[in-house]
Each structure stands twice: as C-alpha cells, then as structure tokens.
Amino acid sequence: MERNRYADLLRTGAIGTVVLGHWLLTNPTYRDGRLSGQDALQYVVWGRWLTLLFQVMPVVFLVGGLANAASWTEYREHGGDWASWVRRRALRLLWPATVYLVAVFLGVTVARESGTGPGELAQTGWYLALHLWFLPVYLLLIALTPVLLAAHRRWGPRVPFVMAVAAAAVDLAVLGPRLPVVGFANYLLVWGSMHQWGFAWQDGRLTRGRRPLLMAAAGALLLAGLLARGPFPVDMVGTGHRAGNTTPPSIALLAFAAAQCGLLLAAEPAGRRLVAGARRQERLSRLNRAVMTVYLWHPVPVVIVAVTLYPSGIAPQPAVGSWQWWALRPLWLAVLALLLAPLTLAVQRAQRPLRRLAVDPGRGGLGSAVALACGLAAVLPALARLAVNGFAPDGRPSGAVLASYVGGFLLVLFSRRHRPRPGGRRPDGLREPGSPPG
Template sequence: MGLVVSEGGPSAGGGAQRNRYVDLLRVCAIGVVVLGHWLLVDITYRAGHLSGRDALQYLGWARWLTLVMQVMPVFFVVGGYANAVSWTAHRRRQGVWTDWVRGRMLRLLWPTTVYVVVGVLVLAVARVAGVESHDLDRGGWLVALQLWFLPVYLLLIALTPLMLAAHRRWGLAVPVVMAVVAAGVDAAVLGPRLPLIGFANYLLVWGAMHQWGFAWQDGTLTRPRWRCGALAVTGAVVLIAVLAWGLFPIDMIGTGARMGNTSPPSIALLAFAAVQTGLLLAAEPILARVFASPSRWRLVSRLNRTVMIVYLWHMVPVIIVAVALYPTGVMPQPTIGSVAWMVTRMIWVALLVLVLVPLTAVLMWAHRPLRLLPEGLGAAGWWSPILVLCGLAAMVPALARLAISGFAPDGHLPGLVLVIYACGLLAAFCSGRPPSQDRSPATPPSRTAG
C-alpha cells in the first residue's frame, strides 16, 4: 500500500489522495541529477579560457555508474502519476483540455522564463564587458543543457488526456506498443542510418515511461505487486540482450558515442527504465513505512517545494565557483581519474552546495510573486485551444534549440529563438482565464514531477 495523505482544499480535486512516495522519488531523483552533473563536469582553465569536460569520456570504468546516476525516467513516471491525478480531478469538475493544459504548462514555464531571462541578461552584460565568444558559448551552453526536459514534458502534458484515455481502454498494451515502435525507430537509425527518424523516440521512449505513471496511479502496475517485478525482469532481459549484441553502449547518460542511449533515447534506455521503475515500485510499501514519520515527511515536503528551482538553477553554482576559483589558481586541476582528482571532487561538491543552498533560499523568496499570476488572460472561446496549440508549437522547438545551443551560441544571443519562445508563452497565456483556478501542482521536474 502506498503512503498517501489527504489533500484538502481546491487543489485536491475534492478529497484526492496524495501519494507521498511520489514526492520522495522526485526529491531523491533531483538530488541524484544535481550530484551527477556536478561530479561529471570537469572544469579547466588554460590559456586564459575556462572550459568544461565530461569526465565520463575519460573514465571508462565510470560508465557503469550511469546505471545508478540515470534517474530521468523517475521524473517521467512520477509525472505520469501526477498528471493522471490532476486531469482526473479537473474532469470531475467539468474542466476542459485548454484550461488544464495551459495551467500545467504555465506552472512550469513561469519559473523557466525567469531563468531564461536572467541567463540571457547576465550573458549580455558579460558580452558588453568583453568576455570572449568562446567563454560565452561554453558558459551559456552549460547553464541551458537541462532545458531539454521541458519540450518533451510539455508535449506529454498536452497529450495526457488522449493517452490517459488510451490507458484506460488498453492498459499496459499502450506502452508495449510504444516500445515496439521505438525499437523499430532504433532499427531505422542503426540500419539505413536515418537519424532524423530517431527524434520520434523522444516521445515514444519517455512517453512509455509516462504511461507507466498512469498504470501506477490506478493500480494496474502495482496490484498485485508482482507486476512490478515482472516489469523489472522484462526490462533486464531486454537490456542484457541489446547490450550483449553490442547494439548500444552501457552508458545511460550521453557521452558522445555515435549511437548513444539518450540523444535520442533508445530502446536500451527504456529497458533500463523498466528495471528501475519495477524495482522502485516494488519497494514502495517498505519505503512508505520508513517515511511514515511526520518529521521525515515534513523534510521531504519542504525539499519537494524546491525541486523546480533546483533543477533549473543547479548549474549556476558551477559557473560561480569556477569563475571565482579556477582563474585565481585556488582550485587545482589534477588529471581526471587520479586520486587527487577524486579528492578535489568532494571539495568541489561541498563548495557547490554552499552556493546552491542560499541561492535556492533567495530564489524561493523571489519566485513568490509568480504564485499570484493568473492561469490565463482574457476571455475564453473557440480560439483558446488554437492559441494553446500555437504556444506549444512555438515554445517546444524554442526550448529545444536553447537546450542544444545554449544561451549564447558562438558568443551571440539567440534573438530569434527568444522571440519565438516569448510569442509562444504570450499565446498560451492569452488563451483565456479558466472559470475556476486549478491549483493542483504541476510536474518538473517541478513541484510535482517529471
């Protein structure tokens, strides 16, 4: 039995039950994401230039660690759970697709917009101050790479009503079909070398995990509990098979391989996610009891409120500490993989924590006005879903481009991309104010998930 607590008030959707294990998984996952990014970025300062390297490309043995460090599937599974709860409650109140999608999107996009604006302004000032294009390019990319999650997740939000209806009709057959199609996409990429087809797997692979969240929420995947084990075993068999055949690398985090597992996501990543999801859901009754204590739950609840901010801003301390300590020679630059490098990793993480904690506290305070923003502007009408779709069509590629190229590609601000993003945000916001505010929390990784 999951650990649940009644969510009173309007956000609860009329007595909905909140599964605390969802929040626990989200908090633990964001901790692993932050720690992984911090440990794997190796900063160098040579010939007057700061640069960052992916340590995994130099540590062959560490690639097995990606089996522990890859936790993005958790966000999509948790996101599916939260979206199923939220959409069901919204429909119970006779709500429509436009209001729900707009509300869920904006709760993610307002803090994202703040982050993008601040990032662009800082880089613009740095450019005026004479910072070289190479440094602007690398720094702008480093603090924008985590935005990749948002375009995928926004599309899954928009598709939730359709995909949840499919789940209620066909159950676990839906993610099975998505997995088979994803395998076909991989075959097309590996065989005829059709790389553009691979982009379909962003929705197929991550979307299959989102479907597992639906199945978790209504008990399809957890009642009886042995189904979690069956999911894990099936995933393990598929994963071992594709790795043994040499079709995909062991790395579950991108390391620059020609055929990786994340860009685009592969069937190997989906199989890995099946193992991870099955084990985590099988452990739910045990971990739920561990965190049944009110004091432990309060800690998880407080941390859960910071998830979106931490996800967006956790690479900023990397820039701050790197600029402060590497050019001055305070931070040593030992060879990657050496004992000295291992020791400096611990010091490095400690310094980043010292920066992130107060930064998060300040940002939590600064973001309070965002809670007062309405979930739409203007009168709703037949045009409302069109505006929401236009907003999605603009923001999804704009966010994807920012994640790929950063905030300052080649040292120049991406003006056109930013204008497209702003127009998309404005279109979604002006699609009409809902008759009643749906205050159920959105998902990321945001205060809710995924």
C-alpha cells in the same frame, strides 16, 4: 484525493541524484588564459557503469505520469476543460523556466559586453542550457495527457508496448539507413512509455501482486541482451557513441528504465512507511517545492566557481580520474551545494508573486485552446533549440530564440480570459506545491 508521498520522495530523490551526477562529471579547466570544461566520462572509462546509478530521469517521467493522471482525472470530475488544465500545468513549469531563461540571457549579454571571448561564451551558454531538454518533452506529454490517458484506460499496457516496438523501429532506422531525423520520435516514444507506466501506477494496474518485479526482471533481461549483443553502450547519460542511449533515447534506455522503475515500485510499501508521519511529510513537501528551482539553477554554481576560483589559481586542477581528482570531488560538491542553497531560496522568494499569476479560475473556449496550442508550438521548439545549441551558439545571445520563447509564453499566459465558474468552484486537480516537474 490523497497525495502519494512516496511519489514525492522518488521525485525529490531523482532530482537530487541528477544534480549530483551532473556536478560529479563536470570538470572546469583554465589553461593558457582560456576557461573550458571536460566531461569526466571521457577520461574515466569505468565511470560509465556509474551512469546506471545516476540516470534517474525515468523516475521523473514515471512520477509525472502518475501526477498528471491523478490531476486530469480530478479536474475533469469538477468540469474542467483541456485548455484550462494544460495551461495551469504548463505554467507551473514555464514560470520558473522563464525566470531562469531571462536571467541567463541577461548574464550572457553582460558577459559578452564585458569582453568574454565567443568560444568561452558559447561553451558556457551550452552548459547552462543542456538540461533544458526535459522541458519540451515533458510539456508535450502534459498537452497529450488527456488523449494518452484515454488510450490507457481503453487499451492498458498495450499502449506502452506499441510505443516500445515503435521506438525499436526508430532505433533500426537511425542505426541502419542512418536517418537521424527519425530519431527525434523516440523522445516522445521512450520517455512517453515511462509516462504511461505512471498512469498504470496511478490506477493500480502496475502495482498488483508481483507485476513490479516481473517488469524489473523483463527490463533487466532485455537490457543485458542489448548490451551484450546489440550496438548500445552501457553509458546511460553520455554521448560520443555511434549508438547512444539518450540523444535520441534508445530502446536500451527504455529497458533500463523498466528495470529501475519496477524495482522502485516494488519498494513502494517500504517507501510509504519511510515517509509516514506529519514531520517527515512536511519536510518532504518543502523539498518538493524546491525541486524545479534546484533542477533549473544547479548549473549556475558551477559557472560561478569556474569564473572565480579557476582563473585566480585558487582551485587546483589535477588530472581527471587521478586520485587527487577523486579526493577533491567531495569538496567540489560541498562548495557547489553551499552556493546552490541560498540561490534556490532567493529564486523561490522572487518567484512567489509570479506563481500567483498562474492560478486562473476561469474557463476557456475554442479561442483559448487555439491560443494555448500556438503558444506551446512556439515554446517547445525554442526550448529544444536552446538545449541543443545553448544560449550563445556563435558567441552571441540567441535573440530570435528568446523572442520566440517569450512570444509563446505570453500566448500561454494570456490564452484565456477570466470567466468565473458557477458557484465559485474551481477545479484545481491535485495541489501541486511549487513547480516540481511532475
């Protein structure tokens, strides 16, 4: 099956945009001997409109749906089973995530033993874990892909439509009776709807004729109505509003995603021409192999700069939003990029031996499926707790969360014994270079 290079381009561009957006909005401070940080969106009000450019996670889920549909379809054609496929897909994310988690936990422990204050440690640990929200949501969608894809093949666009209606009902429950716990359902309903669009992209249902443009127009009209008449803010990444768009994700975010993804799907013919040619595809493949590492590790350069250049007085600290602050942003981004590049190369090199352990040509039975499910049931809540509370919520490393994660990861890793397939054929599905989130 031919790999969709335009999807690779979208995924690589989306992760790069996420990184730049996070860096642009982050502002470290050092005052009265205490290191802290600020969210630029709290000080630059008009900057909330910029989030319409930097909120690109819908693209990641769209591409992920396409990749998961293609991979599962090919895997099943070769006789693969659910547990084997989910394990392989999950480990491509969990191996690099485990390396990152262990490294950060060690760093937090060393910092605490070195006398770092609990407040600084808690805030730094929270910043280093904030982006991990993506992992439990996406891993859950991987585990549900066989069921969701079967539903797509039977009911088509009615599946994401029903999910969207359910997401709107969840919003009403959160905003009306104030039932915040219900809002967690929208992590599956909203992001899952975008994942379903990827299924329709993969089988061609969504890209026929003018459907992408109709999708974009419908999303834009709904978004305009929700922003003009509804309680939702234009801010597509921030928090601090009575009705936010990301924590939990809202119907407004889904409308925005429809407009964004529709336009990008309409541009696919031009995008395919852009990445045509062996050299361009090879460069794109190299970038694609690095996206998960870049995504996981991009907060680390911020912490390195914050703890070295700010207490020493080397880094200036103009007021957020001032012309001096904006003038220094390109330099800030350049320094972080220069730090992230060698860090990414070093981490990728260190992960190469581990990546081979994720490839297992055997098949599993009921026991393997149960072990895999139990492992994911431990890993997903642990990652979610880290994303919400950080690595050191009370100034101390969260040992219980780490133990839960490691235990679950080991269950996933050893969830089936090696039993070679007849004839030595291994159902690989699509080749997935590195560990991109899709």
